[in-house]
Amino acid sequence: MGTRTRLVGRHIATFGGVVFVSSIVFGALVWWAPGSPQRIDAGAQLDQGFWGWLLSFWLGLIQFDLGPSYRGIPVDQLLVKGAIKSLPLIVLSMILSVGGSLLAVAIMGTRASSSFPLVRTAIHSISLVPVFLLGYLAVVLFAVPPDGVFQALAAIAILAVGDGMLTDIFLGIDDEVDQLLDRDFVHSARLRGVPVGPTLARHLALPLAQIAADKMAYVVGGVLVIEKVLGIQGIGWMGYRAATHHDFLLLLAITVAVTSLVAASQLGVDLVRLATDPRTTPNVSGQEVG
Amino acid sequence: MTLSSLWTQRHRQDQMGPVSVFGFGVLIGLVGLRIAAMFVDSSPRLGLQDEQLLPAMAGPSWDHLLGTDQLGRDLLLRMVDAVEAFFLPGLFACLVAALIAVPTGAIAGYWEGSKGAAVLRGLLTMISAWPRLVLVVVVVAIFTGSVRDPAAWAEVRLYLLGGLVGLSYIPQLGGAVSERVQHFRREQFVEAARAHGLSDRRILLWHILWANCRHLVLRHTCTLFGAFILVETSLSYLGDYGVPPPRPSWGNILAGVRHSVVHSRSLMASSDSWSPAGLWGGVEQAIQHGGLLGVLAPTIAIAVSIAGVLALAEHYARRDRP
Numbered sequence: 001m002g003t004r005t006r007l008v009g010r011h012i013a014t015f016g017g018v019v020f021v022s023s024i025v026f027g028a029l030v031w032w033a034p035g036s037p038q039r040i041d042a043g044a045q046l047d048q049g050f051w052g053w054l055l056s057f058w059l060g061l062i063q064f065d066l067g068p069s070y071r072g073i074p075v076d077q078l079l080v081k082g083a084i085k086s087l088p089l090i091v092l093s094m095i096l097s098v099g100g101s102l103l104a105v106a107i108m109g110t111r112a113s114s115s116f117p118l119v120r121t122a123i124h125s126i127s128l129v130p131v132f133l134l135g136y137l138a139v140v141l142f143a144v145p146p147d148g149v150f151q152a153l154a155a156i157a158i159l160a161v162g163d164g165m166l167t168d169i170f171l172g173i174d175d176e177v178d179q180l181l182d183r184d185f186v187h188s189a190r191l192r193g194v195p196v197g198p199t200l201a202r203h204l205a206l207p208l209a210q211i212a213a214d215k216m217a218y219v220v221g222g223v224l225v226i227e228k229v230l231g232i233q234g235i236g237w238m239g240y241r242a243a244t245h246h247d248f249l250l251l252l253a254i255t256v257a258v259t260s261l262v263a264a265s266q267l268g269v270d271l272v273r274l275a276t277d278p279r280t281t282p283n284v285s286g287q288e289v290g
Numbered sequence: 291m292t293l294s295s296l297w298t299q300r301h302r303q304d305q306m307g308p309v310s311v312f313g314f315g316v317l318i319g320l321v322g323l324r325i326a327a328m329f330v331d332s333s334p335r336l337g338l339q340d341e342q343l344l345p346a347m348a349g350p351s352w353d354h355l356l357g358t359d360q361l362g363r364d365l366l367l368r369m370v371d372a373v374e375a376f377f378l379p380g381l382f383a384c385l386v387a388a389l390i391a392v393p394t395g396a397i398a399g400y401w402e403g404s405k406g407a408a409v410l411r412g413l414l415t416m417i418s419a420w421p422r423l424v425l426v427v428v429v430v431a432i433f434t435g436s437v438r439d440p441a442a443w444a445e446v447r448l449y450l451l452g453g454l455v456g457l458s459y460i461p462q463l464g465g466a467v468s469e470r471v472q473h474f475r476r477e478q479f480v481e482a483a484r485a486h487g488l489s490d491r492r493i494l495l496w497h498i499l500w501a502n503c504r505h506l507v508l509r510h511t512c513t514l515f516g517a518f519i520l521v522e523t524s525l526s527y528l529g530d531y532g533v534p535p536p537r538p539s540w541g542n543i544l545a546g547v548r549h550s551v552v553h554s555r556s557l558m559a560s561s562d563s564w565s566p567a568g569l570w571g572g573v574e575q576a577i578q579h580g581g582l583l584g585v586l587a588p589t590i591a592i593a594v595s596i597a598g599v600l601a602l603a604e605h606y607a608r609r610d611r612p
Contacts, residue, residue: 017412018419026428033432128597132524133589136544140585163520164600221423228528239424243431244530255428263419 007274015267022259023061023252027054030248057249061256070247078238079253086227086234089152090219090261093159094212100160101170102208105177124167131162131222135229144230155226163222165215172211176204206273213265220258310605313512316598323373330371347547347584356583360546368538369587375526375539379452380518384511386456387463392499392507394460395467400475400494410464418461426454426521430531444534451525451532455518463510467503474498505610512603516596523592540588547584 031050048056060066066075108119138144138154160166180186180203189196224236231237235254242250306314344362348354356365394414398407434447474480475498483493526532526541533539535546 014412014415018416021416022419029429029432125593125597128600129589129593130520130524130596132527132541133544133592136527136548136585137589140548217419217421220421224421224423224427225524225528240427240528240530243427246431248432251428251431255424258421258424259419262421266419 004274008271011267011270011274015263018263019256019260023058023256024054026252026255026259027057030252033248057252061253066249066253069250070242070245075250075253078250079235079257082233082235082238082254083257085232086223086236089155089159089223089226089232089234090216093156093165093219093222094215096156096160097165097169097215098173098208098212101166101173104170105173123170127161127164127167127170129162130225131158132225132229134158134162135226139229151230151232155230155232158226159219159222163218165218165222169211169215172214173204173208176207176211180204206269206276209269209272213269216265217262220262306605307608309601310608313598313601313603313605316595317602320373320377320595320598323370324377327371327374327377330367350583356587359543359584360549365543365584365587368543369540369591372533372538372540372543372588375448375533375537376519376522379448379522380515382449382452383456383459383518384514386453387459387514388507388511390457391460391463392467392503395464396471396494396499396503398464399468399471400490400498402472402475411468414461414464414468417458418465420458422455422458422517423521423524425458426451426525427531429454430525434531444537447531448522448533451522452518455521456514459510459514459517463507463514466506466510467499470503470506471498474502505606509603509606509610512599512606516599516603519592519595519599523588540592543584544588 028050031053057066064076066079069075069078104119104123135154135158138158142154144150144154177200180200186196186199189199220236223234224239226232227234227236228240235258239251239254239258241247242254344354344358344364346358346360346362348358348362350357354364354366356369359365359368394410398410398414401407430447430450434443434450471494480493480497483497488497522532523539523541523544524532526539527545529542529545532541535542
């Protein structure tokens with residue numbers, strides 16, 4: 001087995017470990033919660049302890065048959081239904097935020113060369129506003145209709161901007177572009193009259209993916225808020241409702257699903273870096289370099 | 291470089307720019323409001339006769355500068371009183387994060403490569419995969435959701451919220467400290483200190499953490515305080531897991547006036563909702579119903595407070611640069 005394969009295996013093992021240990025932690029919280037229906041049901045009817053119950057949860061997760069929720073609807077069906085609404089919001093808001101930031105940097109230049117200080121300040125100011133406030137203002141001022149395309153568009157725009165999302169991504173991209181423009185190969189390419197755009201794009205792809213992966217946990221938190229504010233029945237809305245109604249099985253499934261999503265985004269970036277970045281090469285001892 | 295020019299350069303670095311002034315101004319303002327909140331009781335409706343009650347959603351007047359809310363309570367007093375909801379729990383969140391993340395990061399960075407450091411790094415990786423708001427909602431729902439009297443448990447819930455937000459910030463602070471310690475442990479002054487017989491504990495605590503990491507920690511704790519304001523107001527706005535009414539929070543003040551403002555807006559919500567005239571009509575309705583200040587005051591307070599603590603974080607980030 002090659003060292004590169006071992007490194008891939010190590011990253012996948014880290015991902016699996018994060019999901020596995022997280023499910024134990026959240027499973028323990030659900031099990032020992034005051035008046036936990038899981039503990040009462042499992043103890044009274046199935047004569048299971050914590051580990052037996054958790055094992056049946058893992059098996060259910062693998063087979064995608066987690067049993068019924070508090071409302072009697074299968075948990076896996078609810079998860080799919082929620083994911084269909086939430087995943088597009090997460091992905092599109094991320095694309096909008098990264099794309100908007102790239103466009104802004106392309107138009108205004110980086111911090112060092114910017115001649116648009118007011119526009120930059122405006123971007124920072126709007127981005128400082130929390131997601132729930134932007135959602136609130138959308139409801140109060142613009143009377144976003146309760147269902148439909150406008151609601152989803154409003155949610156995507158708010159997630160792309162609020163809770164400091166746009167500022168963080170904008171500053172991250174700004175820093176990356178600034179550092180990249182200062183590299184020797186870019187200077188020499190310019191001196192030789194070669195267009196630097198394609199080179200910049202190639203070198204920016206991985207840092208952009210890293211910035212987006214780092215913000216994934218924040219967007220998932222934002223989804224919980226904005227879905228509740230705008231009444232979009234996605235994963236966040238269901239999670240909030242499950243928490244309020246003490247539907248702990250659904251809550252555990254949603255928590256494990258969103259933790260897996262965040263960990264998977266990091267895993268994706270790690271694997272792409274391993275495959276594409278020549279600086280990340282395994283050395284003799286199998287340690288990652290770069 | 292002479293000693294005097296070094297002193298001048300250092301003095302120039304220490305001078306505060308507009309960002310720092312804004313940050314410290316907001317901090318002083320928040321401390322002042324927290325002290326004022328100790329002397330304010332914003333829910334004086336209990337025990338009052340009908341004729342003593344204030345009208346609901348009244349506009350601003352000299353007696354009530356921001357008007358009243360949907361239950362006839364003075365909005366300005368409630369705004370001041372609401373600082374209690376996040377000030378001390380926010381500091382508690384910073385304390386939890388600093389007490390756990392700084393030693394964890396320092397150990398993981400200084401004894402890099404050891405098994406203990408690997409375990410700590412694994413823990414930091416795992417916690418970083420938990421979305422902050424999801425973690426907070428899950429734990430608060432599990433442990434305080436079945437409480438029969440939420441108002442009596444409000445204080446406990448707020449500190450639980452603080453602890454959880456602090457916990458969720460540990461990977462960021464711990465990672466930053468670990469990276470910094472890793473960088474400095476290879477520096478010549480550390481080698482020299484070792485050669486002089488100084489213990490690892492003294493080198494780590496005094497020469498690395500205190501001398502070279504304190505601004506980094508302050509910067510992150512300021513950011514964390516801003517994150518706590520965000521989480522507390524978000525959850526209080528959503529209801530259930532934040533500050534339970536009648537106790538005020540900037541989040542639940544906004545939620546309280548929402549219905550009357552949305553109602554007044556819905557009067558105008560016809561086909562021209564998205565037109566400038568429709569928009570202005572909604573705003574006009576909101577002014578007439580006295581709800582506009584109920585929306586604007588908490589909105590501005592939240593945005594300015596978060597901007598202020600982030601400006602303070604930026605101040606420490608500038609001081610942190612070598």
